[in-house]
Each structure stands twice: as C-alpha cells, then as structure tokens.
Amino acid sequence: MDVNELISKLQQEFEDVPAGTLKPETKLSDIPDWSSMHALIIIALADIEYGVTIKGEELRKAQSIQELYNMIITKQSNPS
Amino acid sequence: MAFFSVENIRIKGIGAAVPKEEVSNWDYTYISESDRKLLIKTTGVEKRRVIGNSGHTETDLAEAAAKKLLAETGVSKDDIDILIFVSQTPDYFLPASSIMLQNRLGLPKSCMAFDINLGCSGYVYGLSVISSIMSNGKLKKGLLLAGDFSTIGTPPEDKSVYPLFGDSGTATLLEYDESAGKLTFDLNSDGSGYEAIIVRHGGTKNPLTKESFEMKDRGNGIIRADRNLELNGLEVFNFSVTVVPKHLQEFLQKTSTTPESYDYFVMHQANMLMNETIRRKLKFPPEKTPYSMQKYGNTSSGSIPITIVSELKNKLAGELSFLMSGFGVGLSWATVALKTKDLICPDIVEL
Secondary structure, eight states: OOOHHHHHHHHHHOOOOOOOOOOTBBGGGGGGOOOOOHHHHHHHHHHHOOOOOOOOHHHHOBBBHHHHHHHHHHHHOOOO | EEEEEEOOEEEEOOOOOEOOOEGGGOOOTTHHHEEEEEEHHHOOOOEOOOOOSSSSSSSHHHHHHHHHHHHHHHHOOOEEEEEEEESSOOOOSSSHHHHHHHHHTOOOOTEEEEEEEEESHHHHHHHHHHHHHHHHOOSSSSEEEEEEEEEGGGGTOOOTTTBBBBEEEEEEEEOTEEOOOOOOEEEEEEETTTTTTEEEESSSSSSSOGGGGGGEEOSOEEEETTTTEOOHHHHHHHHHHHHHHHHHHHHHTTTTOOOGGGGGEEEEEOOOOHHHHHHHHTTTOOGGGGGOOHOOOOOOOGHHHHHHHHHHHHGOOSEEEEEEEEEEEEEHHHEEEEESSSOOOOEEEEO
C-alpha cells in the first residue's frame, strides 16, 4: 500500500470530509470537525485493514496523515 | 486461570424491562449536526430508554422483568432457591437490592440472595456464580437479575457518555437439569485500568460533598461533575479491540470451537465500531451477531440479555449454541459458551 491508499480509506470513513481535502501533509487535528470519534475510527481502521494496534497516545504523536502512514508501516514490519 | 465448566444447569428463560421514556440521539443538539451524524454512525446508538423522572430505579425494571418471566415460564416462586442481582447503581449503599427483591417478588425466605457489583462483564460473571452454586447445591431454580440506572450519572453536557447509555432491568431463569449440557466460562480482571470507567465521588473514598455536584469543564467540550460517570473512550476502545479479541480467540482454542460451532455470538453492547471490530477480527458472520444498541444503547450488565430478547425472541426454538462475551468497567472481561433448548423470552416490558 502507499499513503494514497490510506487516504482513500480515511476518505471513505469520514463521509462529511469533502473529497480531495485529505493530503499526506494534512494534520489529523485539521481534519474538519476532528473529534475523538475520528481517533476511534482510525484505530479501528489500522487494526482491521492493516493488522496493527495504535494506542491513543501514539495516535496523538502522529502530526500528519503521512506520519500516521509511517507509523502503520513501521508497526507492520516490527510486529510486537 | 478462571477457565472452568459447570454441569447440569440450563437457562430456561430470559426477560427484560426498559423505561417507557425514549430519547433519540438525533435530537441531541448539544453537539453539531456533523458531530451528531458521526457519533450515531460510530456508536450505532440511535435511541435509548431512560428512567428520567419516573421515580423508578433499575430494581423496579428487574422486578417487572422477573415477574413476567415467572408468569410466562409457569415456574412457581416457591421453587426459587437463589436470587442474584448484578448492578452498579444499587438503590441504597445497604441493604443489597437482591434482598429487597426477594420480598417484592414473593420468593420464599429460604431463598439465598446477594448482589454482585459488576457492569459490562456482569451478566457472564453472574451466570458463572449462580450456575456454580446451583450445580454444586443441586438447587432447583434460580433467578439472575442484571441491570443499571446508568443515566443517573450521564449529563447532556458530557458528550463522551450522554449519548451512549440506556437503562434496563433483566431477568434470567435457570434450572437444575441433569440432561443440560455444560456452561464453559473464562473470567478475567485487570484492575490497573480501574480509572478507565469510573464514578469518582459517592463511595467511601470520596464521600459526596457540594463539590461532587459542581459541573467542571474537562476540556474537549466535556463538562462533568465528579459524581458523574467518567469514561476514557480511547483507553476503553484500545482495551476492547486488543485484549478482548485475543481473549476470545484463546477461548475458541481452549474449547476447540470455531465461529461455525455457534448459532449466535452475543456481545456486550458497547458501541458499534468497537463491537464490529471485535466481530471482524474473530470472523464471526454478521447474521450470527445480533445488536440492540440501536434501540437501547449501552445498558451495562443488561445488554446481553436485552439483545437476546429484543433480537432473537422468535429464533429460539430447538437447541442453540451461544457464545456470550462481556467486557468493560473494572477492567473486567468474561466469556461463556452454553446451549439453550426452547428458550422462553417474554416480550420486553415497558415501565
């Protein structure tokens, strides 16, 4: 996968976010109406789609979608 | 390891009662429209039943559920040897609600009665305790009541709890039957997570004072008093989608079963995203995994029985294999595999 695949999955989950808004450099906290619900959706998506567990505090450290993507890739190659 | 089986006990019937007052999360105008849509999609909770100002508590709901269940199963009150009430919102600090219910249900004084203080995992824990005592003592019949008045501690100013919870009272009738199959349990606890779901004030650690009722801004648009229910959504979510599926996978291994071995997988109704993540990780088909949270929200220890009554009432003929799992406050999690035969479920009582 690449970062664009992650973006398209996020786009599907966040129906109210206009298409094309999400970019690799988009900060998670800048996603329109960002709330803890979005965080839960990302954690579930990472778990089901990519088989990795992201904790709440780890997600808070990811500044952008690119960083979230990097975190998923790192976790996939280093299963704990 | 608390992994064990109990022989000779069968669940004969399950009943449930909910308050008449229905609240729709579509009317929850404390949050914006887009937040509301996302909240309902994520949690799955559209409507909830709340006790409100009716003057009732969950004890009244459990009493109503038990009376209807006894009437429809035709079981005599005099045959009830044990009554257990699972609740975290008792009418009084003391005495235990179960003992008052012995009297209100007209059960004999020779009936043993006590409460169990557990929430989301409480139904499965309650089943393990009542079936063990009944099996060991060859007690004829037993009543397991479970439910909470959760909405007493969930103000609309706290969006992290208000839209999630509903009130309920449920009753499960068990009987000693040497032709019954076994119930297999796996029960767990992790007290390091005790703050994940907590009511901080009102117990002996922090007795109620004026300050306990002060609504304080907790950030992220959450306003809550210390006597209210506090829920760390992210922490509970992480627990539920990591520890719980792993526990369930191990349970399937230990019992040499697979999702194909069961007719139904009934989970505690926490929220849709959480429950669906667990279901998908375990590869249980959707048609075997009923949900009632759309109609009743998270009803604490009442959620597994209310889901069976509400969603499976007309599908209970013959012998069926159930996997039931409760997880949450404590932290505490518990799973049981059991079989039912022509399970009797009266219509849900509205009080």
